[in-house]
Amino acid sequence: MTIETPRPRILSGMQPSNDSLTLGNYIGALTQWVALQDSYDTLYMMADLHALTVNPEPESLRARTRRTLAQYLAGGVDPKRSTLFVQSHVPQHAELAWILSCQTGFGEAGRMTQFKDKSAKQGTEGTTVGLFTYPVLMAADILLYNAALVPVGEDQRQHLELTRNLAERMNTRFGQDTFTVPEGHIVKSIAKVYDLQEPTQKMSKSTTGKGTLWLLDEPKAAAKKIKSAVTDAGTEIRYDPAEKPGVSNLLTIYSVFSGKSVAELETEYAGKQYGHLKVDLAEVVAEFLTEFQSKVNVYLDDPAQLDAILAEGAAKAQVIAQETVERVYDRVGLLAPRHGA
Ligand code: ATP
Ligand code: LTN
Numbered sequence: 001m002t003i004e005t006p007r008p009r010i011l012s013g014m015q016p017s018n019d020s021l022t023l024g025n026y027i028g029a030l031t032q033w034v035a036l037q038d039s040y041d042t043l044y045m046m047a048d049l050h051a052l053t054v055n056p057e058p059e060s061l062r063a064r065t066r067r068t069l070a071q072y073l074a075g076g077v078d079p080k081r082s083t084l085f086v087q088s089h090v091p092q093h094a095e096l097a098w099i100l101s102c103q104t105g106f107g108e109a110g111r112m113t114q115f116k117d118k119s120a121k122q123g124t125e126g127t128t129v130g131l132f133t134y135p136v137l138m139a140a141d142i143l144l145y146n147a148a149l150v151p152v153g154e155d156q157r158q159h160l161e162l163t164r165n166l167a168e169r170m171n172t173r174f175g176q177d178t179f180t181v182p183e184g185h186i187v188k189s190i191a192k193v194y195d196l197q198e199p200t201q202k203m204s205k206s207t208t209g210k211g212t213l214w215l216l217d218e219p220k221a222a223a224k225k226i227k228s229a230v231t232d233a234g235t236e237i238r239y240d241p242a243e244k245p246g247v248s249n250l251l252t253i254y255s256v257f258s259g260k261s262v263a264e265l266e267t268e269y270a271g272k273q274y275g276h277l278k279v280d281l282a283e284v285v286a287e288f289l290t291e292f293q294s295k296v297n298v299y300l301d302d303p304a305q306l307d308a309i310l311a312e313g314a315a316k317a318q319v320i321a322q323e324t325v326e327r328v329y330d331r332v333g334l335l336a337p338r339h340g341a
Helices: 025-034 049-052 060-073 094-099 106-110 111-125 129-144 154-174 219-227 245-258 262-268 273-300 301-331
Strands: 009-015 042-046 082-086 149-151 183-185
Touching: 009 025, 009 129, 025 042, 025 060, 042 060, 042 262, 042 301, 049 129, 049 245, 060 082, 060 273, 060 301, 082 262, 094 129, 106 154, 106 301, 111 129, 111 154, 111 219, 129 154, 129 301, 149 154, 154 183, 154 301, 183 273, 219 273, 245 262, 245 273, 273 301
Parallel strands: 009 042, 009 149, 042 082, 149 183
Antiparallel strands: none
16 A cells, blocks of 8 residues: 655745736746646635735726636646635635734835835835735745745745745744745746846836737737847847846747757857847747637636636635634634634
8 A cells, every 4th residue: 555645735826917927927937837736736826815905906806817817727737736726715815914914024024125116116105005015915825835835936035035934933933833934946047037128127917018928919919029129239149147138038938938948049049140039939939829828718718617616726725724724823822712602
């Protein structure tokens, strides 16, 4: 008889903050999620509570939550192997976030660079307390499930560090087995896709410029964006993010879609011009998008199937999350309710 050892757990998520995910979300996160499904117990969520931090229109948030799921599925996340759920369907996220917020220093939260960047863009009036405590909710997402590994892009490194610090702090105070201290899974070579027009800035879901490549972009329009991507002085096709951020970004993207290493591509394009690289990349990306979008449309045409996946996912997630909340409520000294008393 073989005894199955439980696979280590993975938790990750994206905000349904736009109709479409970006190529950055796909390369930096989604491809990792798919690759990890076989060796880990994977849970992937739509972080709708996080998306509320920037005050979306109610109807568009609802639609985007389903659309985000359709894109996870089209990207290869398999509901048979992964648990897929909506963050707000599991009330324990908000419950644990409160406990963690009482363990987070005000100054500690204030050092988060994503908050500083986003609040600078929103202005003082537009910046909510929710945007400030966003990383604490993210820590709750991860710690609720005793996740060992969290696959994300480079921009989330600091939030993961905060999560680890909170877990360690609570373990020291309330017992070493209160939380699993998670590790990040950030694959250096693909952890940051840059804006096609401003190749020193991260490609982001919340910007509207021409430099963002959307997974739901019309394939011809996407090809055009690649062909008009900003490149660098000189002519040599070489991976050098400091001197040649534009070309290096295109090489990273091409490497993902061609399955070839950046070094192989450098050899292949030796003596050729930027234009050659752009034309070839535009072609593979357009092909990928055509196929991806036809899958997305099949999923979107069947909202009942999407809802069934989410109902099953929420039920599974709630069982794990409730166990954690009960343990933590007890450790911090909350009086358990006496049912039926
Ligand atoms: P927003 O602009 O609304 O903050 P976002 O595009 O940063 O959104 P998130 O939903 O916050 O997207 O992040 C989803 C995942 O995609 C995270 O793991 C994040 O690290 C990753 N990611 C986002 N942008 C990039 C990028 N340009 N390159 C690599 N990974 C990225
Ligand atoms: N803040 C994340 C999205 C997110 C997340 C999570 C990622 C919310 N909760 C838990 C990993 C684990 C972002 O990518 N901007």
